[in-house]
Amino acid sequence: MMNISLVDILTIAMIATSLAVFGLRNLKWSVYAYITETLLLVGVFLLLSQKYNVEQLSEWALIAFITKVVIVPYILIKLIKRLNVRSEETPLYGFFISPIIALGFSLALAMIISPVLKEFSLLKETIPLIASVTIFSLGIFGLILRKNVIKQILAYCLFENGIHLTLALSTYNSPEIVDIGILTDAIFAVIIMSILAERFYKYFGALDVSKANHLKG
Amino acid sequence: MDMQTLLFFTLCLPFATAAILWFTPKNLGLLNTFHVLGSLITSLVALSAVSHVIGGESFYLFNKLFFLDPIGGVFLTLIAVIGFLINLYSVKYMQWELESGHITINEVKLFYVLSHIFVFTMIFSIISNNIALMWAGIEATTLSSLFMVALYKNKRATESGWKYIIICSVGLAFALYATVLMYGAGFNVIKDGHDAMLWSSLMENAKLLNPDALKLVFIFALIGFGTKAGLAPMHTWLPDVHSEGPSPASAFLSAVLLKCALAAIIRYYSIVTHSTLGSSFVETLMVIVALLSIFIAALFILKQRDIKRMFAYHSVEHVGIIAFGFGIGGPLGVFAGLFHTMAHSLSKALAFCVSGNIIKIYGTRDMGKMGGLIRVNPLNAVLFGTAVASLIGIPLLAVFVSEFLMIKSGLSADKYIQIALFIIGLAIIFIAVLMHFNEVVFGKVRGEVKTEKIEANANIPLIVFAVLIVALGIYVCPQWFELLQNATKIILA
Numbered sequence: 001m002m003n004i005s006l007v008d009i010l011t012i013a014m015i016a017t018s019l020a021v022f023g024l025r026n027l028k029w030s031v032y033a034y035i036t037e038t039l040l041l042v043g044v045f046l047l048l049s050q051k052y053n054v055e056q057l058s059e060w061a062l063i064a065f066i067t068k069v070v071i072v073p074y075i076l077i078k079l080i081k082r083l084n085v086r087s088e089e090t091p092l093y094g095f096f097i098s099p100i101i102a103l104g105f106s107l108a109l110a111m112i113i114s115p116v117l118k119e120f121s122l123l124k125e126t127i128p129l130i131a132s133v134t135i136f137s138l139g140i141f142g143l144i145l146r147k148n149v150i151k152q153i154l155a156y157c158l159f160e161n162g163i164h165l166t167l168a169l170s171t172y173n174s175p176e177i178v179d180i181g182i183l184t185d186a187i188f189a190v191i192i193m194s195i196l197a198e199r200f201y202k203y204f205g206a207l208d209v210s211k212a213n214h215l216k217g
Numbered sequence: 218m219d220m221q222t223l224l225f226f227t228l229c230l231p232f233a234t235a236a237i238l239w240f241t242p243k244n245l246g247l248l249n250t251f252h253v254l255g256s257l258i259t260s261l262v263a264l265s266a267v268s269h270v271i272g273g274e275s276f277y278l279f280n281k282l283f284f285l286d287p288i289g290g291v292f293l294t295l296i297a298v299i300g301f302l303i304n305l306y307s308v309k310y311m312q313w314e315l316e317s318g319h320i321t322i323n324e325v326k327l328f329y330v331l332s333h334i335f336v337f338t339m340i341f342s343i344i345s346n347n348i349a350l351m352w353a354g355i356e357a358t359t360l361s362s363l364f365m366v367a368l369y370k371n372k373r374a375t376e377s378g379w380k381y382i383i384i385c386s387v388g389l390a391f392a393l394y395a396t397v398l399m400y401g402a403g404f405n406v407i408k409d410g411h412d413a414m415l416w417s418s419l420m421e422n423a424k425l426l427n428p429d430a431l432k433l434v435f436i437f438a439l440i441g442f443g444t445k446a447g448l449a450p451m452h453t454w455l456p457d458v459h460s461e462g463p464s465p466a467s468a469f470l471s472a473v474l475l476k477c478a479l480a481a482i483i484r485y486y487s488i489v490t491h492s493t494l495g496s497s498f499v500e501t502l503m504v505i506v507a508l509l510s511i512f513i514a515a516l517f518i519l520k521q522r523d524i525k526r527m528f529a530y531h532s533v534e535h536v537g538i539i540a541f542g543f544g545i546g547g548p549l550g551v552f553a554g555l556f557h558t559m560a561h562s563l564s565k566a567l568a569f570c571v572s573g574n575i576i577k578i579y580g581t582r583d584m585g586k587m588g589g590l591i592r593v594n595p596l597n598a599v600l601f602g603t604a605v606a607s608l609i610g611i612p613l614l615a616v617f618v619s620e621f622l623m624i625k626s627g628l629s630a631d632k633y634i635q636i637a638l639f640i641i642g643l644a645i646i647f648i649a650v651l652m653h654f655n656e657v658v659f660g661k662v663r664g665e666v667k668t669e670k671i672e673a674n675a676n677i678p679l680i681v682f683a684v685l686i687v688a689l690g691i692y693v694c695p696q697w698f699e700l701l702q703n704a705t706k707i708i709l710a
Binding site: 116117119120121122136140143149152156159160163166167170171173174175177178181182184185188189192193195196199200203204209212213214215 | 282347349350352353356357360363364367370371372373375376377378379380382383386387390393394397398400401402404405410411413414427430433456457460461
């Protein structure tokens with residue numbers, strides 16, 4: 001039963017690169033890992049489009065390439081350069097433990113949810129579905145465990161990629177405006193978060209969100 | 218004008234206004250004129266579109282991607298009426314902020330542009346028939362309102378903005394999963410990529426949808442859109458965001474935005490009640506989050522010092538009350554829930570706008586430093602009193618009507634425990650708010666009075682709000698009731 005397909009391999013590589021986005025201390029390297037992850041996502045779209053002969057997915061691949069491999073990383077790299085920060089603050093539970101916690105819980109969650117998703121998914125691909133939920137929840141854990149603003153933006157991008165993969169597997173035949181609408185939101189979100197990140201740095205003198213604790217009660 | 222054109226203009230006008238404002242030179246008079254005029258025209262067109270659906274009809278646009286039905290009509294009315302009055306108030310408020318040097322003309326312009334884009338995104342989400350576009354619209358409301366909230370350039374505003382975008386994006390991600398699952402379940406039955414995403418065709422085929430999938434869909438939708446609607450325990454962003462923005466932004470968010478997220482929940486609620494799953498599952502969930510919201514809000518209102526934070530927690534409470542109406546269910550419960558959307562929106566818009574005036578008078582948000590408002594500025598004391606009295610459910614005012622209907626409907630359905638808890642929650646808030654009310658309105662001034670006079674044009678929109686609150690409490694407007702009844706019919710099987 002050695003029929004591991006290329007799609008499976010790419011999606012597993014996506015989990016690995018997502019973990020790198022999550023875990024790398026150097027912010028620039030995190031963005032590069034994110035670019036790699038998104039390139040893999042584009043690859044998965046193309047492969048799926050060939051395998052199942054669906055025209056729409058190759059369009060999705062093109063749109064994803066423009067928005068997520070070019071525009072979003074460009075915004076982030078520029079932001080990192082402008083703020084001139086190199087690496088992130090120590091996250092909750094430290095650099096070593098926090099990725100392990102995140103990955104463990106994410107995989108567990110994926111195992112629980114992906115069978116349900118598979119039931120209703122158009123393309124019944126087990127490993128890509130597991131990967132999509134894992135990447136999604138890695139992103140959510142990134143927002144909870146990492147304290148650096150830029151890292152949180154990257155975590156947002158991660159869970160966005162996870163959702164994007166789920167969408168490709170289960171709603172590829174929906175009207176195109178849906179994909180465009182969702183991606184437009186994602187790009188604007190990244191732009192707005194970068195503007196906020198700059199302000200954050202200006203007022204708090206750091207990118208550590210745990211310093212922002214003025215609002216309570 | 219035929220209905221399609223009308224709906225098209227309803228969608229496009231706010232966007233066009235934003236574009237015009239963007240290219241307007243930085244002249245306060247010009248900006249104000251275009252801002253108010255654009256808002257007025259948008260509201261009139263939206264209301265005339267709503268007038269076509271009062272009888273229960275639905276109209277479609279762009280291959281059914283958009284539509285207006287009585288449910289959408291209810292929420293579009295909210296956006297039109299309350300949006301316009303808040304925009305009218307914002308003119309004076311922004312002038313004060315400009316004079317006090319808190320903001321510059323650039324930010325006034327930004328605020329105006331964003332407020333129209335914000336209205337555009339809300340209308341977009343309300344009239345989307347496609348559930349994924351509805352989701353995209355709700356997400357876009359976060360993005361467009363973010364810099365209305367974080368308008369001031371300071372630590373607190375930045376912090377609240379960050380919280381807002383992060384918590385709401387995560388919450389809405391769950392709602393997107395609900396959308397995906399809903400589409401999957403729908404596609405199994407409908408077999409058409411375009412139709413399976415349309416709310417109207419999902420409703421038609423609701424009986425055939427897989428009930429187990431619907432359970433999961435509703436839970437995800439409730440978590441997701443519930444975050445945006447401010448239902449506990451996902452409400453944590455709400456007090457920070459509502460209290461840090463300028464008062465018109467707070468009023469917008471609380472009075473209109475929360476209702477748009479609720480509208481999304483109601484769309485899913487009605488699909489489930491039409492399915493073989495029936496209504497008991499969704500009703501139970503709604504009652505749980507509703508009571509949780511009411512009690513959590515009650516605890517925080519008790520110990521609140523900040524006037525805007527108090528009203529923010531009030532929003533959590535009232536969103537809970539609306540959810541409670543849907544949790545009680547039945548024609549009367551759902552009707553009351555829908556009625557409460559308008560009642561709360563009017564009361565809360567008045568509350569936030571009048572607190573803008575009060576903050577101007579005392580120069581602080583701390584209620585411990587206020588006092589004696591009835592002598593300092595009687596008109597604003599009365600307006601504040603109207604807002605508070607309506608919010609806590611004094612008879613003859615709008616909120617009382619819906620709360621009374623909910624209790625009546627719950628008792629006739631033998632839901633005694635839920636009703637008892639509901640009344641206890643409301644009673645705690647009643648006492649807490651009256652305490653704060655006393656603190657602000659009576660007694661002697663504990664801080665200092667910065668200014669006694671509030672200009673007429675800051676008061677006029679508030680007087681209109683107050684009149685509407687009283688009117689809604691004592692007068693049965695036939696069109697409004699017919700619209701609500703038709704919306705209720707669609708929601709319930």
